[in-house]
Amino acid sequence: MAILTVEDLSKSYGRIQALKKVSFSVPEGSVFGILGPNGSGKTTMLGTIMDILKPTSGTYKLFDEAPTELHRRRIGTLLETPNFYHYLSGVKNLEIAAEIKQHGKEDIPRVLEMVDLTKRKDSKFSTYSLGMKQRLAIASCLLGNPKVLVFDEPTNGLDPVGIAEIRELMKTLYREGKTIIMASHLLDEVEKVCTHVAILRKGELITSGDVNEILSNEDMVEVGAKNSERLIEVLQKMPGQTRVTKEGGMVKVFYPVGTADLEAINNFCFGKDIILNHLILKKKSLESRFFELTNN
Numbered sequence: 001m002a003i004l005t006v007e008d009l010s011k012s013y014g015r016i017q018a019l020k021k022v023s024f025s026v027p028e029g030s031v032f033g034i035l036g037p038n039g040s041g042k043t044t045m046l047g048t049i050m051d052i053l054k055p056t057s058g059t060y061k062l063f064d065e066a067p068t069e070l071h072r073r074r075i076g077t078l079l080e081t082p083n084f085y086h087y088l089s090g091v092k093n094l095e096i097a098a099e100i101k102q103h104g105k106e107d108i109p110r111v112l113e114m115v116d117l118t119k120r121k122d123s124k125f126s127t128y129s130l131g132m133k134q135r136l137a138i139a140s141c142l143l144g145n146p147k148v149l150v151f152d153e154p155t156n157g158l159d160p161v162g163i164a165e166i167r168e169l170m171k172t173l174y175r176e177g178k179t180i181i182m183a184s185h186l187l188d189e190v191e192k193v194c195t196h197v198a199i200l201r202k203g204e205l206i207t208s209g210d211v212n213e214i215l216s217n218e219d220m221v222e223v224g225a226k227n228s229e230r231l232i233e234v235l236q237k238m239p240g241q242t243r244v245t246k247e248g249g250m251v252k253v254f255y256p257v258g259t260a261d262l263e264a265i266n267n268f269c270f271g272k273d274i275i276l277n278h279l280i281l282k283k284k285s286l287e288s289r290f291f292e293l294t295n296n
């Protein structure tokens, strides 16, 4: 099941086009990073799927269905810093949050434990470090134990220790089987935590998919022919390739970065009586685009 499927989503603020026909899909159980520099449209994307903003055109689905409030109630969101009461304790703030979200208070000890704030639960919010404040905000998202979590820049403004704490928390949530959709402008964060990524730049989707494929330093070529079993057999004999895989009906062949040669692949297959009907180099351009992106 896809948790979120975005199809040709566009959003304009007057003359500013914040999203331009963006499409991608978030698999269940993934940590999905929406990566891009400031102003690339990440917050707009999250705001749209949580129904805070209306798309100009395009559609999206939640849990493979047309989105409703019931679907959104199954998602814990942290889109902006929540308004906690500074003079109240962490636990009291969570009690208020639980009441607003119409969840019972019985879940509070569990979420406090998850974010490692049990010991400090009775301290005033005003005495919390920035990292603790952020963890309390995440605890509030975890109330009711939603299967899906949506975070906008969860480590923004935190010091390295705070960042590492949030990172560990994400990994724990992932191991528990949650799907996490997270906006970030930090490549490092996405590489360390995310299983999947969609890269945005100036509202356009540059690429999306498995993080290892996108960020690895291999060239990956998608190849297709009528008889894919025979195609795999032949490609495995081709000198220079490092591995051949088949995922989602698509045959992929990998080469050390910068060495994939489409013409050579075509010739090699043709020499073995295979006519290719699909031949696309994916990795090289992704790498250079990614370089451009992170340099901006």
Ligand SMILES: Nc1ncnc2c1ncn2[C@@H]1O[C@H](COP(=O)(O)OP(=O)(O)OP(=O)(O)O)[C@@H](O)[C@H]1O
Binding pocket: 013, 016, 017, 018, 036, 037, 038, 039, 040, 041, 042, 043, 044, 045, 185
């Ligand atoms: N309410 C608004 N009115 C007009 N323009 C807006 C509004 N919100 C966002 N924008 C513009 O839309 C574009 C995308 O902004 P958005 O906040 O979605 O990007 P972002 O990737 O989340 O950036 P940041 O990391 O800085 O929050 C930017 O050019 C921004 O200036």
